[in-house]
Amino acid sequence: MSEYKKFVGTEEIIEGVLSKPSVFKAKEKLYPEYIPPSLPYREEQIRLLAQYFKPLLYSPGSISQRVFLHGPVGVGKTVTARTFGNVFTLKAKSKGINLQYIHVNCHRDRTVYNVVMEIAKHLRIPLPQRGLSAFELYAAILEYLEDNDIYVILALDEFDYFVKVSGSDALYFFIRTYDEYPEYTKRISFVLIGRSLTELNSLDSATSSYLLRHMIAFKPYTSKELKDILKQRMKLAFWEGTVEEDVISAIAEIVGVDKGGDGNARAAIELLLRAGEAADYEGSPRVTLEHLRKAYASLAGIESSSYMIIAKDMILHLPLHELLIYAAAIKALKRSGRQYVRIGDVESEYEMLCEIFGERSRGHTQVYEYIRDLKQRGLIDTKTSGKGYRGRSTLIGIFNVPLDQLEKEVLKLIEQYTHKR
Ligand SMILES: Nc1ncnc2c1ncn2[C@@H]1O[C@H](COP(=O)(O)OP(=O)(O)OP(=O)(O)O)[C@@H](O)[C@H]1O
Numbered sequence: 001m002s003e004y005k006k007f008v009g010t011e012e013i014i015e016g017v018l019s020k021p022s023v024f025k026a027k028e029k030l031y032p033e034y035i036p037p038s039l040p041y042r043e044e045q046i047r048l049l050a051q052y053f054k055p056l057l058y059s060p061g062s063i064s065q066r067v068f069l070h071g072p073v074g075v076g077k078t079v080t081a082r083t084f085g086n087v088f089t090l091k092a093k094s095k096g097i098n099l100q101y102i103h104v105n106c107h108r109d110r111t112v113y114n115v116v117m118e119i120a121k122h123l124r125i126p127l128p129q130r131g132l133s134a135f136e137l138y139a140a141i142l143e144y145l146e147d148n149d150i151y152v153i154l155a156l157d158e159f160d161y162f163v164k165v166s167g168s169d170a171l172y173f174f175i176r177t178y179d180e181y182p183e184y185t186k187r188i189s190f191v192l193i194g195r196s197l198t199e200l201n202s203l204d205s206a207t208s209s210y211l212l213r214h215m216i217a218f219k220p221y222t223s224k225e226l227k228d229i230l231k232q233r234m235k236l237a238f239w240e241g242t243v244e245e246d247v248i249s250a251i252a253e254i255v256g257v258d259k260g261g262d263g264n265a266r267a268a269i270e271l272l273l274r275a276g277e278a279a280d281y282e283g284s285p286r287v288t289l290e291h292l293r294k295a296y297a298s299l300a301g302i303e304s305s306s307y308m309i310i311a312k313d314m315i316l317h318l319p320l321h322e323l324l325i326y327a328a329a330i331k332a333l334k335r336s337g338r339q340y341v342r343i344g345d346v347e348s349e350y351e352m353l354c355e356i357f358g359e360r361s362r363g364h365t366q367v368y369e370y371i372r373d374l375k376q377r378g379l380i381d382t383k384t385s386g387k388g389y390r391g392r393s394t395l396i397g398i399f400n401v402p403l404d405q406l407e408k409e410v411l412k413l414i415e416q417y418t419h420k421r
């Protein structure tokens, strides 16, 4: 017998990871930069964009359009502008018009010079590297557009950064390009993208009144809308049947604006991605609610281990029977694999646990009292049953902690209590 410890070869380790099956068939379709084939619930915004930019196709050069898109974080402003730009420029092409859509992220490009260079790069205009000011370079670009019969829609995304760094004069400079030369062919139009209307306050009144004329609002998504958006992504990114239906509903409920979330589609899609990664990490063939709980705990900025410390702290002072009910809820949820269970199921688990630990179970009213307390402490979530359940009853769910770990901690405490007696 060799006394040397046998180590696993590097190739074997890598091979093991590579050959491991995955729930994803195209993970990149969940990444923020991916543009989906359709944008559910943004039809009206696309229709308005088409309406506002229609003159560019029917009488090109007649106007320099300015449209302002606004809405809170993750509601599809960027993806809608890009999608519109891609499709609209193709339409122009089919009409023999050379229209280019240029999307500038002002978070990165905050000066006139940066923006001008982005335009030059997109159009592959050879510009002298030295000697010209940003304004002169812009003039050179306008000339190039004229000489080559090109039209441009310039999107300034997160334009508030541009204004903060370069001032509102700089923005004024762009969007009023043609005011001084009304006889010129108007070759550049603008889409401005911002988080809220108050961003217009930092602009002078002439500029903001320009923008106020053509505004398109983006509202936070409801849970129903998110559900459809998530289903679309699920079909694109995961192998069929690998994501449990409840996972999609649960994400939609956490994030939906009607359920107290912020209606942010980016956050919803990221949760789905992380839940899938948690499933892959464990080698699970399906993405379950438990994977989602783990993803959620990690995204909330709390490592699940330190999260457990917080949860442990909170349960430390609960009376024994409240702990038993908490454990019963965890068991019932694990058993069902669903997002919520009926209070009746929790009660029967509770009675079983009482028997196991040799405790006399408390009556109905007391049980309800404990459940109300658990809810107030934020340890469980309750709601009244609606569709999909027979009769009306209280439903119980636990969201923010992985149940496996939680169950261990709660049972450990219960054992400590009961052994002392
Ligand atoms: N209606 C939709 N259908 C499909 N995917 C969507 C939809 N709306 C948003 N998304 C997706 O959600 C994510 C966030 O969207 P987007 O980046 O456009 O938000 P935003 O409004 O620009 O947010 P921010 O203000 O943070 O820049 C992207 O991955 C995008 O593809």
Ligand SMILES: [Mg+2]
Pocket (backbone or CB within 6 Å): 077, 078, 079, 157
């Ligand atoms: Mg954006």
